[in-house]
Amino acid sequence: MKHVRKLFAEYAALVGIWIGLLILFGLLSEHFFTSRTLATLANRIPPLTLIAIGMTFVLIVGGIDLSVGSTLGLCGALTGLALVDWNWPLPLAILLAVLVGVALGTGIGGVSAGLGIPSFIVSLGVLEIARGLAYIATDSQTKYIGEAVEGLAKPLPGIRVSPAFITAVLAVVAGQVLLTRTVFGRRILAVGGNETAARLSGVSVRLHKTAVFTICGMLTGLAAVFYTSRLGSSDPNAGVGLELSAIAAVVIGGTSLMGGRGSVVNSFLGVLIIATLDAGLAQVGASEPLKRVITGAVIVIAVAVDAWRKSRSNKAS
Amino acid sequence: MNNKPASVLWAAFLAALTCFVGCDSKPAAPSSSDSTAPVKAAPAKPRVALIMKSLANEFFKTMADGAEAHQKEHAADFDLIVNGIKNETDLGAQVDLVEQMIAQQVDAIVIAPADSKALVPALKRAKEAGVLVVNIDNKLDTDILNQAGLDVPFVGPDNREGAKKVGDALAATLKKGDKVAIIEGVTTAFNGQQRRMGFEDAMKAAGMRIVATQSGQWEMDKANNIAAAMLSEHPDLKAILCANDSMALGAVAAVQSSNRAGKVAVVGFDNISAVQPMLKDGRMLATADQYGGKLAVFGIEAALQILKGEAAPEDKTTAVDLVTKESLAGKE
Numbered sequence: 001m002k003h004v005r006k007l008f009a010e011y012a013a014l015v016g017i018w019i020g021l022l023i024l025f026g027l028l029s030e031h032f033f034t035s036r037t038l039a040t041l042a043n044r045i046p047p048l049t050l051i052a053i054g055m056t057f058v059l060i061v062g063g064i065d066l067s068v069g070s071t072l073g074l075c076g077a078l079t080g081l082a083l084v085d086w087n088w089p090l091p092l093a094i095l096l097a098v099l100v101g102v103a104l105g106t107g108i109g110g111v112s113a114g115l116g117i118p119s120f121i122v123s124l125g126v127l128e129i130a131r132g133l134a135y136i137a138t139d140s141q142t143k144y145i146g147e148a149v150e151g152l153a154k155p156l157p158g159i160r161v162s163p164a165f166i167t168a169v170l171a172v173v174a175g176q177v178l179l180t181r182t183v184f185g186r187r188i189l190a191v192g193g194n195e196t197a198a199r200l201s202g203v204s205v206r207l208h209k210t211a212v213f214t215i216c217g218m219l220t221g222l223a224a225v226f227y228t229s230r231l232g233s234s235d236p237n238a239g240v241g242l243e244l245s246a247i248a249a250v251v252i253g254g255t256s257l258m259g260g261r262g263s264v265v266n267s268f269l270g271v272l273i274i275a276t277l278d279a280g281l282a283q284v285g286a287s288e289p290l291k292r293v294i295t296g297a298v299i300v301i302a303v304a305v306d307a308w309r310k311s312r313s314n315k316a317s
Numbered sequence: 318m319n320n321k322p323a324s325v326l327w328a329a330f331l332a333a334l335t336c337f338v339g340c341d342s343k344p345a346a347p348s349s350s351d352s353t354a355p356v357k358a359a360p361a362k363p364r365v366a367l368i369m370k371s372l373a374n375e376f377f378k379t380m381a382d383g384a385e386a387h388q389k390e391h392a393a394d395f396d397l398i399v400n401g402i403k404n405e406t407d408l409g410a411q412v413d414l415v416e417q418m419i420a421q422q423v424d425a426i427v428i429a430p431a432d433s434k435a436l437v438p439a440l441k442r443a444k445e446a447g448v449l450v451v452n453i454d455n456k457l458d459t460d461i462l463n464q465a466g467l468d469v470p471f472v473g474p475d476n477r478e479g480a481k482k483v484g485d486a487l488a489a490t491l492k493k494g495d496k497v498a499i500i501e502g503v504t505t506a507f508n509g510q511q512r513r514m515g516f517e518d519a520m521k522a523a524g525m526r527i528v529a530t531q532s533g534q535w536e537m538d539k540a541n542n543i544a545a546a547m548l549s550e551h552p553d554l555k556a557i558l559c560a561n562d563s564m565a566l567g568a569v570a571a572v573q574s575s576n577r578a579g580k581v582a583v584v585g586f587d588n589i590s591a592v593q594p595m596l597k598d599g600r601m602l603a604t605a606d607q608y609g610g611k612l613a614v615f616g617i618e619a620a621l622q623i624l625k626g627e628a629a630p631e632d633k634t635t636a637v638d639l640v641t642k643e644s645l646a647g648k649e
Contacts, residue, residue, distance in 0.1 A: 029421070031420070031421045031422060034420065036419075036420040036422075037417070037420040037421070039420075040416045040417060040419070040420040043416070044413050044416065047409075140504045140505070140532070141504065141505055142408075142432050142433075142434045142435045142505040143434075144434040144435070144437065144458070144461045144464070146438070146464060146465060150438055227409060230409070230412060231408055231409065231412055231435045231438065231439075232435070232437065232438030232439075233408075233432075233434050233435035233437075233438070235406075235408050235409075235432065235435050235505075236505075237406035237407075237408065237503075237505075238408065238409065239409075240404070240406055240407065241403075241404075241407075278410075278413070279413070279417055282400045282413070282414055282417050283398075283417055283420075283421055284398075285397075285398035285399055285400060287372070287399075288372040288373065288401055288403070292403075
């Protein structure tokens, strides 16, 4: 019971905000609170969810990865090339996307941890490189893929959610277990919390810092496949600005930008909040300026509520 | 005390989760949906969703405003939901909007696709869900439509013809062999490609030399940088043809900051209000008016007629007219 209560304290604020949004939009639009809308919502979030998981790990070690949007563009472009121009089977194309993501992520992590350069700068460089490569790979053209890739994003009959969504939820669970129940998880929390202390106690800081970027890159590669699948096309402009949405989701989830603290499940809740807000505002036909103002306000409010709850529960204990 | 509101939340969370996992067409939460369900059942006026590109671009803003004004005048005939995306290249967001509107169970989607190919699968899903789709502004790629087995009526202007008119007006002020440059829109968009080709048709027919063609992604800022680069690369450049007016504004600024006002002509496309003073004082030579404010209205009207069975779902070409200093003066 005590355990349940603790779990509760951790997630209640964000779940509350999310439910609040659902109810609000349910009242504002007669067509919002239907399983159809919720399934649509579920099926649009897999790419952002996967990237937010990766970003959570990166922020926990005190890093940041600005390249995820461009990496998604590049990996998506390669998926299109592989499927259409090279006639690769889908699993091989997915593998290619994931491996390219892993390579870029490892590159960012390796260079920044190895040479002591802030990951902000290294990933900013890769943001440009990957976008440029995406344009080269696609010749700046959208490539229509069609059936070959759409299956991943198609709702499964009966349960209405797509394989992509199920994969994303499994990844959230796996990410949370990795973070809270394994030695690796405890070590990266230690590295993010106090790097010197971690080093003195024998944790390889470089290795762990690099590893989180590898994870982030891998998840971004997979996210690219799901994004491409939803469009049924590969788009060289895919994911422009996605890094900011991912960082916003993770920070709404209470992960510290300073490192040392974070939760994958909360990041997922952050994604849900952002996506629900997007969907709801579109459904009621809010004007573009209003959408931006409200989205910005909700980000600030969500973070503030979370901080307030945390300070209160700290006092109570 | 402290736990009570929390447990309510928890219960609500579980209820919502259950819904995610799979309740069927029944509304999920009894509290908010049951009361509204019967309303939906009543035969209502058609609901039309207008899905635009970036509403930060004045052209699309004008189009959306025109549609909303039209709906207010005919409020008894249909309902309208207008949505746009943040920037012109955010295809994912536009696909989200399409799916959102399918979930909303609108009767028709009138869409200005941000990409001629990538929106096809989502629109196919709309059609499969029984939603009428009408394509405006940027024509969907015919090959891809055929490949996907989809038939979508297009209501809009012939961009290539319109661009050619602008190009012809420009050519009349130049000498054969003069150097010109083209700033095209997003290369993936059909209307951008058509306008580029229209410009090229006119320039080739008049014997001009096209020394550079680059994409300004439809944006003022990008076009400004590109125009500045073109101007320094080609000191004897005589004209810049821009595939939309936002980019033309960027090009005009670049011409002025390089002190070549009056020596390099700039033309655009769309006739947004910001370019009218420029046409009057000669900073811009010409643009084309495809009646952007009405484009969405044409699309919505076509959709309503098809819904009522009054019209066949087929393509309709709308007018594109040349706008110059003279034509503006004529109007006043």
